[in-house]
Amino acid sequence: MSAGNTSRHWDDSNRLEALRRLATMQLAIGFADNIRVEADLEAIYGSFPKAKRTFWEAWISSANIVQRRILERVGQPDVQFKASGMASAYSPCLNKLVIPAGIARPPFLISNGPPSYNYAAIGMIIFDALFRGDCSLEARGIDAMTPDCKNWWTPTAQYYYKQASRCPTTEPPELGEDYAFIPNLNIDSELLHVLAATSASYEAFRALPASQRNRVLPMLNYTAEQLFFVVNCALRCCNDKANHAADDNLFCEAGISSCAMSSGCNSVAKRMPEFAAAFHCPAGSKMNPRDSCAL
Numbered sequence: 001m002s003a004g005n006t007s008r009h010w011d012d013s014n015r016l017e018a019l020r021r022l023a024t025m026q027l028a029i030g031f032a033d034n035i036r037v038e039a040d041l042e043a044i045y046g047s048f049p050k051a052k053r054t055f056w057e058a059w060i061s062s063a064n065i066v067q068r069r070i071l072e073r074v075g076q077p078d079v080q081f082k083a084s085g086m087a088s089a090y091s092p093c094l095n096k097l098v099i100p101a102g103i104a105r106p107p108f109l110i111s112n113g114p115p116s117y118n119y120a121a122i123g124m125i126i127f128d129a130l131f132r133g134d135c136s137l138e139a140r141g142i143d144a145m146t147p148d149c150k151n152w153w154t155p156t157a158q159y160y161y162k163q164a165s166r167c168p169t170t171e172p173p174e175l176g177e178d179y180a181f182i183p184n185l186n187i188d189s190e191l192l193h194v195l196a197a198t199s200a201s202y203e204a205f206r207a208l209p210a211s212q213r214n215r216v217l218p219m220l221n222y223t224a225e226q227l228f229f230v231v232n233c234a235l236r237c238c239n240d241k242a243n244h245a246a247d248d249n250l251f252c253e254a255g256i257s258s259c260a261m262s263s264g265c266n267s268v269a270k271r272m273p274e275f276a277a278a279f280h281c282p283a284g285s286k287m288n289p290r291d292s293c294a295l
Helices: 002-006 012-024 038-045 055-072 115-120 122-135 137-144 155-166 185-206 224-234 265-269 273-279
Strands: 026-029 089-091 096-099 251-253 256-258
Touching: 089 122, 096 122, 115 122, 115 185, 115 224, 122 185, 185 224, 185 265, 185 273, 224 265, 224 273
Parallel strands: 026 096
Antiparallel strands: 089 096, 251 256
């Protein structure tokens, strides 16, 4: 919140709108609203047949019910997701963040675990969905076609976003330059989204009271700050020798290997001064380079 309030990438109108949307955002976790006890489940799913007959009989009957419900909801805002899925999603038009129930469990969430772990894991997933939904050109283009959905990005904010998305590999674009003519936009935007999400989740973790913030995992010789980055990297790594980036760890999402992307663990960590401070990386070293631009 504080970073958004002081970011040089926003003008006044964008800053106020972004903070308003953050304060009023709805959160949905995995299932239909207001399910607390078995009776709530029965009220929603009781009309579905019990799976005591053959599979196809039960499937056809259930499919008919689902299709009827879809027709009844035509024209109403809805978010489609699987409760067992791993990828969260944010809709700018609905200002609604959907977190599948599948990620509200280990290894993404440990109910009694230290905040450094949970903010690095499920916190990162949540912030990543927010930045992708509100900042990516694709998401804004989709929502712009939705009735009554206003594109709240001003030309100034779009310019600064283009400038940041090209950092650090290219020169900033000229004001008014078309997105279509920016080389490697997707790669640099991917790095920007992951870096912003990691920075935001780390800032939220650091804002906790010291009694919560300083908790660590037993038997591991890591400070809370070090544990944040270790967990954040570990959950975004995979073993894919065919696509292994020579100088980076691997970024995996929803079971898909994205090993060659610029948003791997090292690419993000070496652009965060918080990482260098946590691990005492000397200025000018590989993980604390002097030429890293400020986002």
